[in-house]
Each structure stands twice: as C-alpha cells, then as structure tokens.
Amino acid sequence: MPAPTEARLLEIVFPDHANHLGTLFGGQALAWMDKAAFIAASRYARRTVVTARSEQVDFRVPVRQGQLVELVAKVAGVGRSSMKVEVELFTEDLHSARRELCTTGHFVMIALDEDGKPATVSPLAPLAGA
Template sequence: MTPRIDDAPTTEARMLEIVFPDHTNHLGTLFGGTALAWMDKAAFIAASRYARRTVVTARSEQVDFKLPIKQGQLVEIIASVVEVGRTSMQVEVELIAEDLLSGDRELCTRGRFVMIALDARGRPAQVAQLPAPSGDAA
C-alpha cells in the first residue's frame, strides 16, 4: 500500500535557508537585500500555488526588520496568502531565525507582498477567492 502524502495548504509556502558568510555584511548579519529576495521568492511560490498561474510581484509593503539574523543561523521563511482581490494576492511573509545548536527560534523579519496573477498573454488574470474559514457559523 502506498503511503498517503497529505497536501500542504495551497495558501502557504515554507522554505529553509542557512546564512553563510557570503550572505552577510561586515557585522556578520544577513544582508537586507538577501532577506528581501528570500521573502519575495516565498511570496511568489505561495501565490503561484494558490492561483495556479504565473504571478509577478507588484509591490512589497511594510517590511519590518525586527532582529538581525546572524551567520550560521537557519532561516525559515513562511509565506501565506492572506487576502485576495480580483487579480491580486496579498502574501504575508515571516523570517524566523533558528539557532541550530540550541533550537531557539525568533521572528526576525515580517513583510507583505502584493502579487498579480497573469494569463498566457501576460495580462492580469482573475484569481479565485480565499475559501471561508472552516467552522464558521451560518
């Protein structure tokens, strides 16, 4: 019998990266541009999985760098589609740094990205609305 693989939520994407020396500035902390690139990639994946279309980044909003991410730390990037318009998706992205030896984890960076779904001609395409949360009373 083939084991069943549960489907991950199509509104979410998770990535892992390790911070190597070439990712860091002179203080040994992650370059902001690298953090933004990782966040944009995760937002792209989450929006693409949700829309099942080609997507592009339209805007990044309110990226807050709360704590530095240090060389040697593991970074979990979590992107979630939180709002859907006609052709756009708002994706919330968090960077959580983890010390590999202690297991301590901290939310270091959070931001929001607006992604646009495209049709085969490269024009904005309609996206399905988010499903209603389960357990809502009618």
C-alpha cells in the same frame, strides 16, 4: 480540494549572505521573502505571478551568519487578480533550537494569463469555523 495558501522555505545564512557585521543583508532577506511570496501565490493561483509591491517590511532582530532561516508565506487576501501574501522570517539556532521572529513583510502578487495580462484568481475560501 482547496488551493494551498501557505509555503515554507529553509535557507542557511552563509558568509556571502552577510554584511561586514556578520548579519544577513537586508536585500538578501527581501529576496528570500519575495521568493516565498512568489511560491505561495503561484501555488494558490496555479498561474504565473509577478510581484507588484512589497510593503511594510519590518526588520526586528538581526539574523546572524550560520543561523537557519525559515520563511513562512501565507496568502492572506485575494482581489480580482491580486493576492496579498504575508511573509514571516524566523531564525533558528541549529544547536539550541531557539527560534525567533526576525522580519515580517507584506507582498502583493499579480496573476497573469498566457498573454501577460492580469488574470482572475479564485476567491480565498473562508477559514473553517468562521
């Protein structure tokens, strides 16, 4: 059975996650995205992982207090010990079910062995039909 390459998390934007404008703090969005990347990489590698880098994070649309947030993290590439994880943050209005892609980012996660040294990760399996 191939290793899972995707993780999904759900959060709700409460007042303590929002700024004075009633929208999600950028730092909170990054923390949730990093958490989703961590889970996706950990499930894929089945090892302890750490964040090496976050890059190209684009905040497209504000996330409002009271909205549901779904984070979708996918392992998109694998090096010797590194995994590139793409994360998308969607909002969903709980009453209308309207969804919108709000934020995207790329994270590089490193697998570690028992001594805290970089550990080899299995290559990413090719997509079916590729």
